[in-house]
Amino acid sequence: MRVEIITVGSELLLGEILNTNSQYLSEELNRLGYSVLYQTTVGDNKTRLAQALQLALQRADLVITSGGLGPTQGDLTKFVGAQVMRTPLYFDEGVYKAIEQWLQRRYTSPVITENQKRQAMIPQGATVFSNEAGTAPGTALQKKGKTLVHLPGPPRELQWMFRQRLKPYLLRQFGSQGYIASQYIKVYDLGESLIEERLSDLERQQQNPTLAIYARPGFVEVRITAKAASEEAANTMLQPLQKEVERRLARRIVTYNKETVAHVLGRLLKAGHWHISAAESCTGGLIGSLLTDIPGASDYFLGTIGTYTDEMKQQLVHVPASLLASCTAISAPVAAAMAVGSRQLYGADIALSTTGLAGPGGGTETRPIGLVYTGVSGPWGTVTHKNIYMGDRREIKLRAAVRAIYYGVQYILKHSA
Amino acid sequence: MRVEIITVGSELLLGEILNTNSQYLSEELNRLGYSVLYQTTVGDNKTRLAQALQLALQRADLVITSGGLGPTQGDLTKFVGAQVMRTPLYFDEGVYKAIEQWLQRRYTSPVITENQKRQAMIPQGATVFSNEAGTAPGTALQKKGKTLVHLPGPPRELQWMFRQRLKPYLLRQFGSQGYIASQYIKVYDLGESLIEERLSDLERQQQNPTLAIYARPGFVEVRITAKAASEEAANTMLQPLQKEVERRLARRIVTYNKETVAHVLGRLLKAGHWHISAAESCTGGLIGSLLTDIPGASDYFLGTIGTYTDEMKQQLVHVPASLLASCTAISAPVAAAMAVGSRQLYGADIALSTTGLAGPGGGTETRPIGLVYTGVSGPWGTVTHKNIYMGDRREIKLRAAVRAIYYGVQYILKHSA
Numbered sequence: 001m002r003v004e005i006i007t008v009g010s011e012l013l014l015g016e017i018l019n020t021n022s023q024y025l026s027e028e029l030n031r032l033g034y035s036v037l038y039q040t041t042v043g044d045n046k047t048r049l050a051q052a053l054q055l056a057l058q059r060a061d062l063v064i065t066s067g068g069l070g071p072t073q074g075d076l077t078k079f080v081g082a083q084v085m086r087t088p089l090y091f092d093e094g095v096y097k098a099i100e101q102w103l104q105r106r107y108t109s110p111v112i113t114e115n116q117k118r119q120a121m122i123p124q125g126a127t128v129f130s131n132e133a134g135t136a137p138g139t140a141l142q143k144k145g146k147t148l149v150h151l152p153g154p155p156r157e158l159q160w161m162f163r164q165r166l167k168p169y170l171l172r173q174f175g176s177q178g179y180i181a182s183q184y185i186k187v188y189d190l191g192e193s194l195i196e197e198r199l200s201d202l203e204r205q206q207q208n209p210t211l212a213i214y215a216r217p218g219f220v221e222v223r224i225t226a227k228a229a230s231e232e233a234a235n236t237m238l239q240p241l242q243k244e245v246e247r248r249l250a251r252r253i254v255t256y257n258k259e260t261v262a263h264v265l266g267r268l269l270k271a272g273h274w275h276i277s278a279a280e281s282c283t284g285g286l287i288g289s290l291l292t293d294i295p296g297a298s299d300y301f302l303g304t305i306g307t308y309t310d311e312m313k314q315q316l317v318h319v320p321a322s323l324l325a326s327c328t329a330i331s332a333p334v335a336a337a338m339a340v341g342s343r344q345l346y347g348a349d350i351a352l353s354t355t356g357l358a359g360p361g362g363g364t365e366t367r368p369i370g371l372v373y374t375g376v377s378g379p380w381g382t383v384t385h386k387n388i389y390m391g392d393r394r395e396i397k398l399r400a401a402v403r404a405i406y407y408g409v410q411y412i413l414k415h416s417a
Numbered sequence: 418m419r420v421e422i423i424t425v426g427s428e429l430l431l432g433e434i435l436n437t438n439s440q441y442l443s444e445e446l447n448r449l450g451y452s453v454l455y456q457t458t459v460g461d462n463k464t465r466l467a468q469a470l471q472l473a474l475q476r477a478d479l480v481i482t483s484g485g486l487g488p489t490q491g492d493l494t495k496f497v498g499a500q501v502m503r504t505p506l507y508f509d510e511g512v513y514k515a516i517e518q519w520l521q522r523r524y525t526s527p528v529i530t531e532n533q534k535r536q537a538m539i540p541q542g543a544t545v546f547s548n549e550a551g552t553a554p555g556t557a558l559q560k561k562g563k564t565l566v567h568l569p570g571p572p573r574e575l576q577w578m579f580r581q582r583l584k585p586y587l588l589r590q591f592g593s594q595g596y597i598a599s600q601y602i603k604v605y606d607l608g609e610s611l612i613e614e615r616l617s618d619l620e621r622q623q624q625n626p627t628l629a630i631y632a633r634p635g636f637v638e639v640r641i642t643a644k645a646a647s648e649e650a651a652n653t654m655l656q657p658l659q660k661e662v663e664r665r666l667a668r669r670i671v672t673y674n675k676e677t678v679a680h681v682l683g684r685l686l687k688a689g690h691w692h693i694s695a696a697e698s699c700t701g702g703l704i705g706s707l708l709t710d711i712p713g714a715s716d717y718f719l720g721t722i723g724t725y726t727d728e729m730k731q732q733l734v735h736v737p738a739s740l741l742a743s744c745t746a747i748s749a750p751v752a753a754a755m756a757v758g759s760r761q762l763y764g765a766d767i768a769l770s771t772t773g774l775a776g777p778g779g780g781t782e783t784r785p786i787g788l789v790y791t792g793v794s795g796p797w798g799t800v801t802h803k804n805i806y807m808g809d810r811r812e813i814k815l816r817a818a819v820r821a822i823y824y825g826v827q828y829i830l831k832h833s834a
Binding site for chain 2: 010011012013014015016017018019020022023024025026027028029030036037038039040041042043048052055070071072073074113115116154156212214223225277278280282283284285286287288289291292293295296297298301302303304305306307308309312316345346358359360361393394397
């Protein structure tokens with residue numbers, strides 16, 4: 001199955017947004033064993049879009065577009081697609097009703113514009129993919145051995161559509177064409193170049209399975225991928241390489257696939273019936289936000305207290321004024337005192353803290369931008385860690401927050417094993 | 418100048434990496450006034466790469482490739498490019514010396530492989546772009562009014578090459594082709610389709626300047642772009658359309674370009690010498706994190722208090738137990754009490770609060786997932802807002818946090834004007 005992905009949108013050609021849809025679709029389609037041979041991006045331009053579609057339908061069996069299904073005049077994909085496929089469009093009353101209902105469920109007094117009717121125009125003979133994540137339905141039209149699929153552009157809608165609609169459709173129509181299995185191993189306490197050094201020969205000799213290393217904010221990801229006729233066979237192929245990677249990295253704490261350290265911490269806390277809190281200075285609330293990204297966090301997360309100023313550090317988490325005066329706010333003793341104070345404030349079993357300098361101003365020779373102290377306090381005492389993180393203000397905050405959660409995991413594993 | 422960008426690499430077609438090179442090059446080229454009309458991605462395959470290059474050289478004046486310049490047998494771009502341009506390659510002794518030197522500077526005992534010589538093969542008549550960020554030199558070859566440029570694939574190298582080599586080359590050869598000015602207007606309290614309805618005629622009649630509408634998490638962005646010979650002229654062209662858009666939207670609160678509502682709130686707080694705090698339930702700390710993304714937030718941000726459980730709401734921000742019992746935690750009165758409590762706790766002038774249901778579990782008919790109450794408390798009393806946000810857990814959190822900051826701005830503007 002030769003596939004071409006066409007992402008439609010002038011904002012892509014202007015470089016305004018990253019093309020995450022091409023990556024998402026490619027990854028998913030490869031997993032079904034389909035061969036993505038081309039990714040093309042064109043603007044919201046009738047002529048060029050028509051030419052791109054024509055070419056794609058020549059050189060691929062399956063063409064999937066994303067974008068240009070909205071209610072506006074600039075949304076052309078479905079109309080140009082129908083023209084290229086020489087198929088008339090009709091107004092689908094049922095689709096329109098669904099759009100109306102969707103808007104009514106969402107908004108107390110929805111304004112259903114005349115434009116919205118454009119979204120209910122459907123190519124004759126097409127399969128309609130109803131959209132529960134937005135208003136634009138998707139479609140799939142087969143003609144003369146070619147299949148043209150339209151999906152909406154917003155990544156959340158596109159991903160929902162793929163999982164719930166297109167993937168089942170493709171499996172029904174064409175089946176799986178081999179299976180690609182991937183395993184992602186995330187390492188939180190080793191740098192990319194060190195990991196690279198330990199794994200470089202595995203990376204070089206790769207054919208199937210393959211290995212790749214990516215630097216991510218706060219961790220390094222090692223990806224292993226294998227292709228085989230079945231899911232089981234692909235997974236079996238992965239295992240020896242995965243074991244070898246894990247042996248060489250010799251890490252106690254890694255996470256797999258979509259899982260983050262926040263998931264791991266959540267599992268450990270639940271298992272021990274512990275509750276956690278935080279006190280955040282430079283991360284501003286981000287530790288709390290990352291912990292609450294996990295569904296069910298209310299089982300173990302009590303809250304985070306922002307103590308952004310010296311005064312708040314004293315008043316809310318009882319950091320002694322003398323400590324702030326002698327060590328300054330960005331110091332290991334203050335990080336420790338903040339963690340202890342948060343634990344008391346929330347009555348938590350374990351508390352995390354951060355205090356540091358996220359920049360861009362205020363860096364000095366001895367206290368550079370990126371310097372962050374992290375504290376962990378709990379039943380086994382209080383520990384602190386010192387790090388200097390790279391990046392801009394937001395990256396430093398993210399790296400520091402991810403690492404603080406990692407230290408929480410480390411603290412529990414060290415003492416409760 | 419019509420441009421096509423061709424990114425070469427099977428890892429892109431496999432969906433293993435995000436195509437940041439296409440975005441980077443597109444943004445930079447648009448800034449020079451060049452029109453990027455196509456972005457194409459092909460794998461490391463001789464035939465398909467040759468076809469893609471041929472097509473690109475037909476439909477564009479300038480074709481820029483990224484990737485496939487490495488020393489391995491799979492790196493084909495330069496060889497296929499020369500073949501398509503009907504130009505022989507020669508071994509460039511000087512280029513080879515530079516590669517050797519680069520490797521020797523980098524590594525204590527560099528392994529200079531025979532393969533490395535491939536990187537010193539240069540198309541006859543091409544301009545060579547020496548690479549100080551890696552080993553692969555770039556090239557630019559002009560023939561019959563077409564220009565074919567090869568750049569290395571690793572983003573850091575590509576970006577270095579563009580800034581230091583290709584951009585000066587393009588300006589020397591073709592000059593700037595006018596200036597593109599863009600203005601982004603972000604609206605926080607109107608839906609996309611309503612904005613569309615108010616602006617659709619402007620969107621339709623667009624040529625230069627152009628107008629586009631994008632839904633973003635927590636706001637809608639209206640982009641106006643003008644192209645002119647100079648920066649000044651482009652900016653002048655923008656103004657009437659911008660004024661018209663602003664008149665039609667009749668919004669008091671918008672932000673421009675990279676600015677967020679957190680910037681606006683920061684400016685207002687600074688101007689009034691006010692301090693702000695928050696109390697967060699469903700957003701978990703994200704309001705605090707967004708506010709502290711702004712450099713200098715310590716001038717006005719005191720902290721956020723996470724009160725994730727009913728108990729914490731009572732203990733830390735003094736929400737009455739009776740209120741929690743009668744109204745439940747997800748209610749306007751509790752949001753109000755949380756804001757009042759946070760204000761007292763931090764001694765802040767103004768406080769924001771959120772309480773709601775981020776999902777994925779726990780939704781009911783009357784309290785659906787996405788239901789969030791926001792409170793704002795300050796010298797002019799306490800107000801609450803009710804919203805139902807779309808999306809998954811993380812999106813709901815983000816929308817709710819952005820909106821809470823927006824309500825803070827609204828509160829100040831309403832009362833202090």
